[in-house]
Amino acid sequence: FIKKDCSHAERGQNILFRFKDYDGYIELKFDAPQDEPFTGWSIKPHLKPCRFLRCDVDKFGEANYPLPSTCLISVYGSPGAVPSLHYSIPLDGVADPKTLFIHRSLRTTPSLTNESTSVPETSSFTSEIAHRVMTECTTIIKSxxxxxxxxxxKLLEHNIINAREKREITDxxxxxxxxxxMDELLHIISSSISMDGKVFGIFLDILRKEGTLRTIGLADKLMDKYKSI
Incomplete structure (x- = not known):
């Protein structure tokens, strides 16, 4: 499942557990006292309470349960946050005490101020050219x-998608x-760009904020492609 649907997921240590009750659940406790400082960090589950019912977990793999039970967790660090996060999340409902940990470090994005990678004001992008770039570069964007x-x-922050579309994509x-x-999301982005060229600039900015060499390099390639047309 991970290789097929979550090929870019970071994989850590496997955790084995047993349900405490036959018809019980496992709950992730985000309000537990912390041994390590987490000043400036925000850890927010997308579901409260964050529970996994045993009846759902046991059915994973059946025809009506093609995906495992999940709970999305957003982790953000503000510029003044402690450099490293080591946040503990005890599990409730397991036979033997278990605690998960979220490990994160503040990202440092290299400066991109040289002329070759400068990005024009978002309002100056021509929608037709930007849409063509997105269409021709779909494969490298997906990879x-x-x-x-x-x-x-980030797209929701900029009103490029709405809350309903977010739920449909991340459910x-x-x-x-x-x-x-991802195909559905890129279709929405490309359609938005065809109507308003500034969305292309927003997309480039999002790629840079992701902060990896791949996404920053992709932003540069898309910008170079735009300039060459």
Missing amino acids: CGINIHFLVD GYTKQTAGER
Whole structure:
């Protein structure tokens, strides 16, 4: 499942557990006292309470349960946050005590102020050219490894998608594969660009804010492609 639908996911240590009750659930406790400082960090589950019912977990893989039970968690660090996050999340409902940890470090994005990668004001992008760039570069955009949840959150911030569209794309119970969800998202972005060229500039900015060499490099390639047309 991970290789097929979540090929870019970061994989950590496997955690084994047993349900405490036959018809019980596992709950992630985000309000537990912390041993390490987390000043400046925001850890927010997308579901409260964050529970996984045993009846759902046991049915994973059946025809009506193609996806495992999931709970999305947004983790953001403000510029003044402590450099490293080591946030503990105890599990309730397991036979033996278990605690998960979220490890994160503040990203430092290299300066991109040289002339070759400068981005014009978003209002100066021509929608026809920008849409052509997106259409011709769909394959490399899909393979850049940007986190779809990060992308969705940023698009929502800029009103490029609405809350309903976000739910449809990130719903843990959708039968769409990760690739199909990305296709749908790129279609929305391209359609928005065809109507307003400034959306192209917003998309480039999102790629840079993701902060990986791949996404920053992709933003440069898209900009170079735009300039060459």
